[in-house]
Amino acid sequence: VGAAAVGTGGAFGWWWASADIDTAGRVEFERRLAIPPLAPARRDAEGRKVFDLRAAPGKHRLRPGRPTATWGLNGSYLGPTLRAARGETVRVNVRNGLRETTSLHWHGMHLPARMDGGPHQPVKPGATWSPTWTIDQPAATLWYHPHPHGETARHVYRGLAGMFILDDPKTPKTGPTGGALPSRYGVDDIPVIVQDKRLDDANQLDESHPRMSEVGLLGDVICVNGTTGPHHPVTTERVRLRLLNASNARIYRFGFADDRPFALVGTDGGLLPAPYKTTRIQLSPAERAEIVVTLRPGERAVLRSFPPDLGLNLWDRRFAGGDDALDILELRAARALEPSPRLPDELAPAPALAPRTTAVDRKFELSGFTINGKSMDMRRIDFAVDLDATEVWEVTATDGTQHNFHVHDVQFQVLSVDGKPPPPELAGWKDTVHTRPGIPFRLAMRFRDHSDRDMPYMYHCHILYHEDQGLMGQFAVVEPGEKPGRPGPGKTGR
Ligand code: C2O
Numbered sequence: 001v002g003a004a005a006v007g008t009g010g011a012f013g014w015w016w017a018s019a020d021i022d023t024a025g026r027v028e029f030e031r032r033l034a035i036p037p038l039a040p041a042r043r044d045a046e047g048r049k050v051f052d053l054r055a056a057p058g059k060h061r062l063r064p065g066r067p068t069a070t071w072g073l074n075g076s077y078l079g080p081t082l083r084a085a086r087g088e089t090v091r092v093n094v095r096n097g098l099r100e101t102t103s104l105h106w107h108g109m110h111l112p113a114r115m116d117g118g119p120h121q122p123v124k125p126g127a128t129w130s131p132t133w134t135i136d137q138p139a140a141t142l143w144y145h146p147h148p149h150g151e152t153a154r155h156v157y158r159g160l161a162g163m164f165i166l167d168d169p170k171t172p173k174t175g176p177t178g179g180a181l182p183s184r185y186g187v188d189d190i191p192v193i194v195q196d197k198r199l200d201d202a203n204q205l206d207e208s209h210p211r212m213s214e215v216g217l218l219g220d221v222i223c224v225n226g227t228t229g230p231h232h233p234v235t236t237e238r239v240r241l242r243l244l245n246a247s248n249a250r251i252y253r254f255g256f257a258d259d260r261p262f263a264l265v266g267t268d269g270g271l272l273p274a275p276y277k278t279t280r281i282q283l284s285p286a287e288r289a290e291i292v293v294t295l296r297p298g299e300r301a302v303l304r305s306f307p308p309d310l311g312l313n314l315w316d317r318r319f320a321g322g323d324d325a326l327d328i329l330e331l332r333a334a335r336a337l338e339p340s341p342r343l344p345d346e347l348a349p350a351p352a353l354a355p356r357t358t359a360v361d362r363k364f365e366l367s368g369f370t371i372n373g374k375s376m377d378m379r380r381i382d383f384a385v386d387l388d389a390t391e392v393w394e395v396t397a398t399d400g401t402q403h404n405f406h407v408h409d410v411q412f413q414v415l416s417v418d419g420k421p422p423p424p425e426l427a428g429w430k431d432t433v434h435t436r437p438g439i440p441f442r443l444a445m446r447f448r449d450h451s452d453r454d455m456p457y458m459y460h461c462h463i464l465y466h467e468d469q470g471l472m473g474q475f476a477v478v479e480p481g482e483k484p485g486r487p488g489p490g491k492t493g494r
């Protein structure tokens with residue numbers, strides 16, 4: 001594919017060539033990977049861990065040459081990594097230094113609905129919003145990003161996003177039979193936030209969609225942590241990469257250029273039951289994967305995205321970025337590497353919310369910009385779930401295009417994919433799953449804390465153009481038998 005296909009001519013020559021952005025083997029990796037700093041925190045009088053974030057415009061050198069006008073949190077592009085442990089109560093002061101309303105959502109976090117940072121918690125220009133909650137979930141790689149109704153794509157694309165790492169003091173540092181995961185932030189435990197951009201000749205963000213794209217913004221310039229063509233110096237035998245797909249629409253199929261195997265150790269909501277040795281991991285927007293790769297002294301290893309498996313025909317695949325191979329990041333091992341412990345054999349208990357054959361409680365059909373024929377309405381709560389209930393949701397994309405499915409507040413267990421047990425990469429906790437056309441996904445989830453009857457959580461497609469166009473719905477968690485309220489515009493924004 002790629003270069004070889006260009007110039008095949010004929011009636012389809014123009015679209016074939018125009019959609020081709022293959023960069024495999026063509027990236028120089030001249031710039032050192034930026035590592036987002038860990039956000040400093042202080043303790044307040046109530047013992048809470050307090051962070052300060054300020055969203056503001058900036059100028060950022062996304063690639064060599066002229067700087068790009070961007071947005072960032074506490075900096076010109078992206079935001080610092082927040083880190084907190086299970087049991088800690090956090091408070092984040094989110095100050096809006098932009099000229100327009102935004103919000104900040106804690107993706108993957110279990111927390112009260114009014115702290116969630118969704119479209120019902122807008123932060124006006126000049127205002128500060130200070131949600132607070134207690135971390136009550138396993139160690140995981142979560143992230144944060146704006147969620148203003150209808151504007152999420154633009155706000156994320158301009159640079160508002162960051163990682164939120166959760167630790168769990170109850171998880172032993174070493175496995176029951178020895179071994180440990182690399183866990184020194186910025187040394188052998190590296191955040192890898194992957195995004196694609198379209199830059200014009202003056203290096204400014206092009207916010208238009210490529211011709212015929214059904215998924216919205218697809219870029220041909222890949223950034224990791226806001227750096228194009230990055231390399232990272234490796235000083236230890238093993239390195240853990242926390243991969244986050246923070247792109248608007250692009251789906252990556254990560255692997256190494258030399259096809260070396262790596263261990264998948266974690267997904268969206270936590271560690272897998274055991275390391276899974278593989279050569280590819282596919283991530284749709286918002287999904288995360290923690291992988292551990294082993295290097296030999298002095299060698300280089302290129303993290304690449306191979307053409308993803310989208311379950312589409314040739315034509316549709318092309319316009320969803322399905323034929324692109326892209327070089328992401330080069331790992332450069334030092335001549336002498338510090339030894340790393342081997343990986344533990346066991347990592348975390350497997351999710352066990354419900355057996356695979358449990359009856360379905362709700363069905364969701366994703367099609368166009370709708371779920372079950374309805375598009376998002378801020379004033380409509382689509383349904384209520386009972387507090388402490390475990391539900392099984394069946395999600396199917398029925399329109400033959402790309403979607404994924406994300407649920408706020410919970411991490412779910414994938415019970416089945418097309419009736420069959422989930423593959424190893426879907427065997428751990430997930431909050432976002434890529435739905436292949438026509439294939440039913442059954443997800444089990446448990447709804448814990450009470451949310452306000454009139455303050456809902458969202459579920460939606462995380463292809464941001466689809467989400468903004470209305471492929472989203474709202475649910476409330478209520479006491480059994482209670483009815484949800486109606487979130488009026490008057491209830492938002494305070
Ligand atoms: Cu990543 Cu509704 O969000």
Ligand code: CU
Nearest residue numbers: 403461463466
């Ligand atoms: Cu979608």
